[in-house]
Amino acid sequence: MEVYQFPCLQDNYSFLLHDPSTGATAVVDTPEVAPIEAALKEKGWKLTHILNTHHHWDHTGGNAELKARHGCVVIGPSGERKGEIPGADRAVREGDEVAVGNVVARVLDTPGHTAGHVVYHFPTEKKVFVGDTMFAMGCGRLFEGTADQMWSSIQKITAMPPDTEVFCAHEYTLSNAKFAVSVEPDNEALQARLREVEVKRAKGVPTVPTTVALELATNPFCRPDSVLLRRTLGLEGADDVAVFAETRRRKDNF
Template sequence: MPLQIETIPCRTDNYAFLIHCEESGETALVDAPEAAPILAALERNDWKLSHVFITHHHADHVEGLDGLKAEYPDLRVVGAADDAHRLPPLDMAVKDGDKFSFADETVEVVDVSGHTVGHIAFHLPDEKAAFTADSLMALGCGRVFEGTPEMMWDSLSRLAALPKETIIHSGHEYTMTNARFALTIEPENEALKARAKSVEAAREQGLPTVPSLLSEELDTNPFLRAHLNEVKRAISMEGAGDAEVFAEIRRRKDQF
């Protein structure tokens, strides 16, 4: 039986995700920005929270955990061993390449350092789902706060290599701004222009633009396209290395 995945808007622009198995009754949460909307979703669905998967240490991804533990004291918290010193206490510390089971489904751990060092993503191959938080985002990627552009490019390249039908569940509603920026890099990209219109229409209706298909990101997200000759030409960096081009696109976005 396929798992049910629900997107939970939190705080100003954060997203958390509930993953529920009807057969076992287990429910996992990816990141805990804010307790109240997550508890409300659990109550509405009559689900009981059993696990929390933490992607990285930033407050807007963990500060709802205490409120959730007050309601579900037996929660099992999963997070990166390399980041354990600044995460809430972990019941399971995982590293890049680790695999563990949730509701009889395999969960693969992918190191996606760059935004922070120790940031991880969770890939559920049987569900064609990846939870990437502030690494790969809809039409964007996170700022490089702790790592290097080379590190972030390597992380994004690893995510880009997942099956194209993978659904990317990212951590923030930044897509409209990301679309406007992406058009400054590839103004003639027809797929991007169509997606920007779709994103604008969704936001006008108050609808989320997360999650998104990896295939769509590969066609439209400039941060995944830094290796392409047409992108290098568009920003006058023909012949430059892929990570160098990524760094320039990230620099432009930081100033956008």
């Protein structure tokens, strides 16, 4: 599977997924039509599928126009409210499979950011498209779910093989890194990653995708068992959900 990543809106990313053996091409989320059309033209690919991770406008805003232009199949989470995924042809949930040509994704339910959020995991490709569930050194805000739900969702991603590439939907990495250092200041891997991210962003280089291994080492939302994090939060004896919830609360106010 070929993946073509490109920016949309102010800080979104969109991704074209292409199976060369069949010509099938999916786009993961549709923040903005013009960049998606430009990417399709540049690659010479025909859009056959839209894979939506959740209902927010900056992930579904291009659905109707792209479907009208290309006749593509729109796939989205069954857990979102009826009508929230524009043009939806198929609703999917955990355990379902989605084929883009000969390449198959496993769907995982990852509620927290929204009630029905899903991610698309391509195990044979070692790639997962996570929408707003996980960011590089961050996670999505809890708009419609609980900390317990989001922590369970994060664990589904971190349970994947360490070399799995994680494609996040936003370029939030620099601000996330600065927060992460504030709650785990003695994490040397995190300090080194912050320096790398500062250099990349100064040059306009994307910090997405990341990997499961990198997030386990440096993302506080993947590390509620960290002694250093718990010490900063004053939650040495708390359970993982309480640590995760307090980390999210502090990020909301950072």
